Amino acid sequence: MAEIIELEGGEHPGSNERVDERLGPQYLAEGPLSSYLGEREEVAFVMHAKRGGVTVERDGVSETYKPARGCRTVVAITDLRVVIAIGGADEGGDRVVPIPFSTVTRVATDRGLLRERLVVRTEAGEQWSMPAGGDLDPVVAYLEEAREAWSQADRSAARIEEQLTTARAHLEDDPDAAREAAEEAVSMIAAGREGVRAFDLGDRVLVHAGFDEYRADVRSIQRRALAALAEAHAGRADRHEAAGRLRAACEAHEDARDTAEQALAIDAEQPPDEQLEAQIGTAERERARLEGLPRERATATLEDARSIDDPERRAERLADALAAHRDWIGLSWGPSAPFAGDPDSIRARILDVVDEIVDARTAVIDRLLAAAERLHAGGRTEQALSACSQADDHLQQALTVVTELAPDREETLRTWRVEIDHRRALIEREAVGVDDGNDPDSGSSGHDGPGEGPPESTDASASTDNGGVVAGVTTKTADRTTPERESRHDDGGFGEAWERLDTAPDRGADRRVSAEADLRAMDDGEFRTFVAACWSELGWETTIFAQSRGQYDVMAIRRQLIDLRVLIWTVHRPDGDLDASTIDRCVTDRDNVDRADAAAVVTTANVPDSVRDRAASHDIKLLDLQNLLDLLEDEGLTDLVLGEDN
Template identity: 60%
Template sequence: MVEVIELEGTDGSSSTAGIDDRLGEDYLADGPLSSYLGDTERVAFVIHAKRGGVTVEGDGDSETYKPTRGHRTLVAITDLRLVIAIGGADAGGDRVIPIPFSSVTRIDTESGLLRKRLLVHTEAGEQWSLPGGGDLQAIVSYLEECTAAWSQVNRFAVRIDEQLATAQDRLDDGEPDAARQAAEEVLSVIAAGREQVGTFDIGERVLAHADLDSYREAVRALQRRALATLADDHVERADRYEAAGRLRPAHAALRDARDAAAQARSIDADQPPDGEIEGRLQSVERDLARLEDQPRETATTALREAESIDDPQQRARRLADALSAHRDWLGLCWGPDAPFAGDPETIRERVLEIVDALVGAHTSVIERLLAAAERLHANGRTEQALAACDEADDRLAAAREVVAELAPDREPTVVQWRIATDHRRALIEYDVSRDGSEHSIERDDHVTSGRTSAGDDRSDHEETIVAGITARDPDSAESSGSDLDPTDTSSWVSITDDPDDSRDSAADHRATLDTEIQAMDESRFTEFIAACWRELGWETTIFAHSSAKYDIMAIRRRAIDLRVLIWTVHTPGQDLEASVVDRCVTDRDDTERADAAALVTTADVPEPVRQRAADHDIKLLDRDELLDLVEDERLADLVLDAE
């Protein structure tokens, strides 16, 4: 006899406790049917067979399990599975066989003359034949719906697993954004699965057992790791942009890093730890604050450095850099949403101040260039004089470009210097067309002395600077004999400034000069140094090394003559010894009427030796400074003349 009990569940009879009450007797050997069911399972049907057993067929074999005397066969059909309990069929104990709906592939029935059977096929290739009675259609319909619902669960679970694996692969391959997108897709699959399974009448109970939401923990872990990695990638991108000077993209990348780290922190997962993510956030906030202040700091530092430079040529170059930095700063802090620190109106005012300073620096260099052009022409070096005028023109063009764009009201200043430059060029070209030849300078082969016309024709207010020694004319109204400082090094003359596009060729030219100077022998080097001083308006006398304390005497003729003692040490590649400085000090102190002393050397100068010279007021002109003098004062042709 087989009884089919349908449990509606409205009165709680479908609970595990309600099942035992409905059965009313102990039909199993080891305990009630409820002991084989989970607390959360809800029972829809129970098949109760007094004598009927269960047969399983598969792989050509068949086996039947029957209850022992006094026991029964019970089949509980829940919302999760079939649970077959055969009393006493397993060595006196109950044989319990669970068949999850997720493994069921087909449900059939079989009717015979005396009995009906319920046939359950599984994906393992087994067919279970269960006792049945009465109308099995309700059971079949319920089982088919459960099987279909669980089939959907399995299908979506496979998709979820595949998508999780894809997300993990993307993360392992260093593609955190793709990993995050794949993890988001997992959530979409979970939502679709819940919606699809929910269309079944039993869908909610199936979903409760399937627990698709349990995948969300794995998704959260992937999302948190991907976002933390993405934040690091954004920081690296910001570093690259900043190194390239692209501050806006760098700032945007840091904001992206901050957002990604904040999102990672908001996700409930264990890795990376909260402390590590918090550290990322704090680091990004510091970088943002630093970057937002960087344009202001760069601009103010550039201006401060420019203002600290006395040489007008170098100051002009630095002021141009400061002007560019301030214009960049203005562009970055402009607009209501600009994140960079700075007040546009204040920056505009400072830009105009820099323009004034830059024009002033350019005109100072132009003034020096025109004076050099006059001197060079007076010394018969017309080609170099015209080249100095060309450089003055370049300076004027640079000044005019800045003024025209940023401060048109400063145009009259530039025009005045354009008139002065054109006038100087016209005078030189007129003399050349009139005379048809350049002046010549007489030189003595043994004791060289002389004064150039430039030295005689200098203005009473003019300074002469050679090797860092500045000699203001003692006859000038601006200085008296008591105020004369013949060793003042505060005002080095620099009259050239290679444009950016010609710096490579200038470097090549400098290297050529260096090579030629190093190739000189000691005697020719001394003659070359004397020629440099003489070219700049001094009388020079060369002494033989074997008979003199010093190598050159340079005299500047005025009401009060200025005498400079010069030693030359031509030893390229060797270190200058301190004893050489000591000898210069001794010989200078033993020489009457010596106003200043200079040591010109091609040797390498150790810092202690340089300091020793400074302490004893010996003006030291090293190899680089000698090259600066040659280039600045346009004495390159003297390098060849000394051969």
């Protein structure tokens, strides 16, 4: 006779000894049923029979196991598996057959006239037939739900295992990918739990399904990946520092510290806490060191520059100190800046460095001008002019710094511009006088007629009192209401362009025609100077650049809340066409200038439509000869060409 014992929920609070009590003593040969069950395994049903055996079919072959005399066949259906125990059926011992639910493919009953049996098929192709009695429907329903719940758990476990394998594979070569894969595994574990928990038996299945072990594996991978990432951040910080990117280096050390702290917060054994704590400490020390590094570099570079006696070498090193101070103020700017330093104090130090650069450059200029005088006195004109050119270079470098950082210091440099131009003019004039066979000291110009020679005075300081363009240096524009315009141009660096204006056509002639004729008669240098003068009259500060620079000829600046800068190219070709390559060169030069708001080409050449279209497409303003004459008429500037008073 077979019997089914259903254990109610209150009867199996984790202890299977109650099952042994229900079955009674000596029903198996070697021990009670509980000895064949796991500690966390709970029994839901027990079927037992005194004489009924268990039949298994494999590949069409049947085999039956029967209990020995005085023993029973016991089938325990737990939350994990079906456990068949046949007392004394295995050479005096119990034959125990566990069938995990994850291997069960079908559950059925075999009912006959005098018997009723439970049939379980497995994925191995086995069919187990067990004796049963009573109502098998609750048993079959339980087995079906257990099979589905375990099938869900197994599918989730397979996906999690695959994800963990991917994460482990990335640990060495790509810790960030390993961390991401581990995080994805966390999501998969949570989804798997929810899927299993949807079954009535779900909570009991989760006790055995191994999801907790998967979570431990994930934590281990996450901790190892984060530790490797912290090390990678530290290496990135070192590379940034070596390249001079201190802000990026500081941020990388912060990332290293934060990542190591995340790893330390994860409950896993490897890497050990001591290793992670060491990473955190190193990152904090390196970050603290970087905070003061810009100040140390700027201070050390400035001290080194001040220790140099030679003014030229000192000027070069001061330029390095200025760059270091500008880096420092950039790194310390803002409330969240990690670097030590007060921006206002650094700004004051920058102005001090600018003053020292000006002092060093002007000391070099003074030395070069003295050398030019000696060389000229010794008849070495070419070397004397070379010294003047070198002085020009040093002045330009000083002007570049002053214009950007300390415009109020420009006046000092204007004086040096006059000195350089004066020295060069003396050398060039006397050299021309010698070439023409005249005595440089005789005062003779070597030209015929009073309107053909150079200006009587070579002292350009008179022109700088009221402003204008002096040999390529920006000067302030005078009030346009000044009655005597000639005074602003009297030998103010305009050269023979303004000597020629004294012989302008008669006032009664057609002013536009006369102006056009005079413009066409200018040479390249005169035309360049004339264009700069026009912009000066319109309220701009202008700078003329030497043609040998190969870039723009004039820079015009309008001083206002935000300065406007216009780059001007002059093309004096009254008998030719303006070619497209000139526009292309202007575009290239303009794009290479950091601070340029507009670009213009002023030309006396004929402008083909294709060139005009190209200029418009590249946003290059184009003023041809007629546009320029219109401008002179509209703004009342025709007298600049005709040499007349207003």
